[in-house]
Amino acid sequence: MFKYVLRRLVYIVVVFLIGSVLIFSLYKSVPGDPARLMIEGNKANMKPAEYEALYRDAVKKLGLDKPLVVQYFTWLFNTLRGDFGYSLTYKMPVRQMIGVPMKNTIMLNVWSLLPVFAITIPLGIATAVRRNTRFDSTVQVITIIGYSLPFFVIALLFIFLFAVKLPIFPISGVQTPGLRGTPGRMFLDKLYHMALPLLVMVFTSLGGLTRYVRATMIEALSMDYIRTARAKGLTEKVVIYSHAFRNALIPFITIMTGWFISIFSGSVVIERTFLWNGMGKVIIDALNQQDFAVSLAMVMFYLVLSLVGNLLMDLSYGLADPRVKLN
Amino acid sequence: MAKKPLGSTFTDVLKTFFLGRQRATLSILEEEQVQSPYRTMLRNFREKWSAMLGVYMFLAIFLAVFILPIFFPLDTQFQDPTQQNTRPTFSYMKYDKALQGNVASIDGGSVFGVGVDRDGKLYQWGTLSAKLQKMPPADKRYVQASAGLDHAVALDADGKVYTWGNDRFTLNMIPPELSSRKVKQVIAGHQISIALTEGGEIYVWGNSNLISIPVPKDKQGTFTKVVANTTLAAAITGNNELVILSSRETPFSYIPSEIQGRVRDVDLTERSAAAVTTDGRIYVWGGDDYGVMDIPAHAQGRAIAVSAGRGHFVALLDDGSVVAWGRNNYKQTNVPKLKNIVSIQSSYYQNYAVDKNGRIHTWGLKGYLMGTDQYGRDLFVRLLTGGRVTLTIGALAVIISAIIGIIIGSFSGYYGGKTDMFLMRLAEVVNAIPFLPLAMILSAIIGSRISETGRISMIMVILGLLNWPSLARLVRGQILAAREQEFVTAAKAMGITEMKIIFKHILPNVITVVLVNLTLSFALSMLYESSLSYLGFGVNEPNATWGNMLYGCNDSTVMSLYWWRWVFPAIALSLCTVSINMAGDGMRDAIDPKSIGR
Numbered sequence A: 001m002f003k004y005v006l007r008r009l010v011y012i013v014v015v016f017l018i019g020s021v022l023i024f025s026l027y028k029s030v031p032g033d034p035a036r037l038m039i040e041g042n043k044a045n046m047k048p049a050e051y052e053a054l055y056r057d058a059v060k061k062l063g064l065d066k067p068l069v070v071q072y073f074t075w076l077f078n079t080l081r082g083d084f085g086y087s088l089t090y091k092m093p094v095r096q097m098i099g100v101p102m103k104n105t106i107m108l109n110v111w112s113l114l115p116v117f118a119i120t121i122p123l124g125i126a127t128a129v130r131r132n133t134r135f136d137s138t139v140q141v142i143t144i145i146g147y148s149l150p151f152f153v154i155a156l157l158f159i160f161l162f163a164v165k166l167p168i169f170p171i172s173g174v175q176t177p178g179l180r181g182t183p184g185r186m187f188l189d190k191l192y193h194m195a196l197p198l199l200v201m202v203f204t205s206l207g208g209l210t211r212y213v214r215a216t217m218i219e220a221l222s223m224d225y226i227r228t229a230r231a232k233g234l235t236e237k238v239v240i241y242s243h244a245f246r247n248a249l250i251p252f253i254t255i256m257t258g259w260f261i262s263i264f265s266g267s268v269v270i271e272r273t274f275l276w277n278g279m280g281k282v283i284i285d286a287l288n289q290q291d292f293a294v295s296l297a298m299v300m301f302y303l304v305l306s307l308v309g310n311l312l313m314d315l316s317y318g319l320a321d322p323r324v325k326l327n
Numbered sequence B: 001m002a003k004k005p006l007g008s009t010f011t012d013v014l015k016t017f018f019l020g021r022q023r024a025t026l027s028i029l030e031e032e033q034v035q036s037p038y039r040t041m042l043r044n045f046r047e048k049w050s051a052m053l054g055v056y057m058f059l060a061i062f063l064a065v066f067i068l069p070i071f072f073p074l075d076t077q078f079q080d081p082t083q084q085n086t087r088p089t090f091s092y093m094k095y096d097k098a099l100q101g102n103v104a105s106i107d108g109g110s111v112f113g114v115g116v117d118r119d120g121k122l123y124q125w126g127t128l129s130a131k132l133q134k135m136p137p138a139d140k141r142y143v144q145a146s147a148g149l150d151h152a153v154a155l156d157a158d159g160k161v162y163t164w165g166n167d168r169f170t171l172n173m174i175p176p177e178l179s180s181r182k183v184k185q186v187i188a189g190h191q192i193s194i195a196l197t198e199g200g201e202i203y204v205w206g207n208s209n210l211i212s213i214p215v216p217k218d219k220q221g222t223f224t225k226v227v228a229n230t231t232l233a234a235a236i237t238g239n240n241e242l243v244i245l246s247s248r249e250t251p252f253s254y255i256p257s258e259i260q261g262r263v264r265d266v267d268l269t270e271r272s273a274a275a276v277t278t279d280g281r282i283y284v285w286g287g288d289d290y291g292v293m294d295i296p297a298h299a300q301g302r303a304i305a306v307s308a309g310r311g312h313f314v315a316l317l318d319d320g321s322v323v324a325w326g327r328n329n330y331k332q333t334n335v336p337k338l339k340n341i342v343s344i345q346s347s348y349y350q351n352y353a354v355d356k357n358g359r360i361h362t363w364g365l366k367g368y369l370m371g372t373d374q375y376g377r378d379l380f381v382r383l384l385t386g387g388r389v390t391l392t393i394g395a396l397a398v399i400i401s402a403i404i405g406i407i408i409g410s411f412s413g414y415y416g417g418k419t420d421m422f423l424m425r426l427a428e429v430v431n432a433i434p435f436l437p438l439a440m441i442l443s444a445i446i447g448s449r450i451s452e453t454g455r456i457s458m459i460m461v462i463l464g465l466l467n468w469p470s471l472a473r474l475v476r477g478q479i480l481a482a483r484e485q486e487f488v489t490a491a492k493a494m495g496i497t498e499m500k501i502i503f504k505h506i507l508p509n510v511i512t513v514v515l516v517n518l519t520l521s522f523a524l525s526m527l528y529e530s531s532l533s534y535l536g537f538g539v540n541e542p543n544a545t546w547g548n549m550l551y552g553c554n555d556s557t558v559m560s561l562y563w564w565r566w567v568f569p570a571i572a573l574s575l576c577t578v579s580i581n582m583a584g585d586g587m588r589d590a591i592d593p594k595s596i597g598r
Helices: A002-028 A034-038 A048-062 A068-080 A099-129 A134-148 A151-165 A183-221 A224-231 A236-248 A252-265 A268-273 A279-288 A292-320 B010-019 B037-047 B049-071 B176-180 B379-415 B417-432 B435-447 B452-482 B486-493 B498-535 B556-561 B564-591
Strands: B103-108 B112-117 B122-126 B142-147 B151-156 B161-165 B183-188 B192-197 B202-206 B223-228 B233-237 B242-245 B263-268 B272-277 B282-286 B303-308 B312-317 B322-326 B341-347 B350-355 B360-364
Touching: A002 A068, A002 A292, A002 B417, A002 B435, A034 A048, A099 A134, A099 A183, A099 A236, A099 A252, A099 A279, A134 A183, A134 B049, A134 B564, A151 A183, A151 A268, A151 B498, A151 B556, A151 B564, A183 A236, A183 A252, A183 A268, A224 A236, A252 A279, A252 A292, A268 A279, A268 B435, A268 B498, A279 A292, A279 B435, A292 B417, A292 B435, B037 B049, B037 B564, B049 B379, B049 B564, B103 B341, B103 B350, B112 B142, B112 B151, B122 B142, B151 B183, B151 B192, B161 B183, B183 B223, B192 B223, B202 B233, B223 B263, B233 B263, B272 B303, B272 B312, B282 B312, B303 B341, B312 B341, B312 B350, B322 B341, B379 B417, B379 B452, B379 B498, B379 B564, B417 B452, B435 B452, B435 B498, B452 B498, B486 B498, B498 B564, B556 B564
Parallel strands: B103 B142, B142 B183, B263 B303
Antiparallel strands: B103 B112, B112 B122, B142 B151, B151 B161, B183 B192, B192 B202, B223 B233, B233 B242, B263 B272, B272 B282, B303 B312, B312 B322, B341 B350, B350 B360
């Protein structure tokens, strides 16, 4: 076990290094001179010589005068230390700037978990048990439609229904502009703004997850131990929920890893549509404003996140299923 | 060997699928025979109604977006602000029945029309804004009416002027001088109104910031007719001289000198002017585009009147027939067979001709099936061409990812060891980073250096390059299972090269699973493409895709007032991905022997 974890950690380092080289070369191939962008605003009210001096300072500060290899290692060590660079649009370090969006994204995603699981797991089990009935095929078709519809179409539809036709929820935003009040009041206002994106998020996750639960349940129900359990005369309830469902949960771990990553990454489409100030919107804004330091820092962040997530997934497989041997 | 039963090969399956079941007469032994795997798959597939529905839906969409654009070609550069955000309708020339056979004056506006019958009653039709619906009092006796961009002007028998519709830019403030004068002609133009009095004076009111129409002091009082387009006006004086009313030097100012003093009629398109002289000749000058200079030869010397739309001219000949030439994007120059016409009136893309019995004949733009967008472009045409682009990008992205995925997956699965290790780590890295943000970053970095059309191929490549890991993993798993089987050992023993073993012996055995996966990832690619375009990082204007037609639609004005701008692309995209997924899902169940549940 210990040896396995160690080996996986070595893998992670290797993959991380490959990824970081790729990302760094992407960063370097971005058109434009970051040093000039950094001092852009000062050109008008400066003498050419002063401007040149400032430019040289900026180049030195950003380390652009050193060879690429040195630049790469400086960048890598900075990133590892948690220094993700400097945001040109926000005029502050990326690490500092990312705090609020991260909190918003996590809030939105964590809140969506509960309703998603509360709906998909019972529905998936029900369709698996009543397999090939009319109920099952109806749900199957509905879920296909559910996961085939583009997120933004669902989002537009929900905005149209619940913000335009029936003005229950605000169309977009995180907070009513200019609202000041007690923390409780602010929190309620945020929840109110979160309702519609949350609804869309839950709705978009239903289709895929229901089908996944159904597939794993069908797999589990076809096992010999289910036949044994039934032969023993156990009630169907016990067979399904105690014998089959627990075993069906094992492949679920894969899905959980995906959730673990998406909690931090946020949906680009939903956050853009609802102007929800989260990680997804930060990426879009950064790209629109040529602030590549931010977006590449976030890609690095995702890379680490998913590598760690993969490791956790494999480890939890070993813990959940005694048949799985880690080596 | 006996004749192969039908449906035993993959080609047979495709044939049966698309051409319908060809029943071969089978003996009882053959009937009861074990079916070939392909045949079983086909039967399973056809039994699932949702899968068949998906196939038919997708085929319908596919045929529509690949065949219909031949008949409805898209001009990507075309824009027309006068047609922006108009709702789906075909009523632009659906004049009131009461006007038929009884018309006194008729005129078309941007998306509506106005008319007056011989009893002095005023009518209007087409897409009418709330302000346009407030018509002037019905108890007056009207003699002439004119429609503009979003307002209209009418004239009654006493020479009094009425205006309704858009009331900004002082359009509702009829000059006080007109109250003491008798007006004989009114024009509603592009946010501007013009009145010509019996005394030959021209008065202009409306948005003078946009268009300034100066009337020369020395000519005031001599005019007999006035016409206008969106930038200037032209007027004919009592001694048949033509005057361009503009404060700037424009191509319109270069009036052919030989026509001065002989001008009988004149009208203006956006970039050119046409005049008819007293001897029936037609002269066109100004910008030479859309073939406005190609005056039909038989019309020369016989014209008595001319009228112009946004980019085309219509002329009335002395035998009562009508010819048209110039821009033909909305069939506005396809004149039906007409005779005994006494007056013509063309404006924007509509044409009205009135014969001597007062009957109205129309041709040109009736309206838009799906409305127009914020640049006045026909959404239906964009939807068709956009669908073609979306489907093509999806298909080519899948092909690229299939090639990469199959090659990497095959090598990885067959060779194992270090190759496997390296390739799978690579797949892990690509797969590790969330798809949309990575695609957006690549698109932003590469996209800034290439043209808009180059972006289409770029998006295909990006989607293809990022989409292969799942397929590679699938192929690898399948090959891992297949490579230990006897036929591979046999092939190896026969000394067949490894390449041949992989691609000719193993791959055909796993191809069904791959095909199902490709179908599903085709839908996924389309979703990714449209999401990228929706976010503004995919294919951009002026090229159309289903995704970028929805760009900027998450705005309450668009959502509620211009619903057609998002409803139609959203429906098209959704139907397409749903149908592909239904078909793909049916295929997956069909090839899975366990799915029948026996």
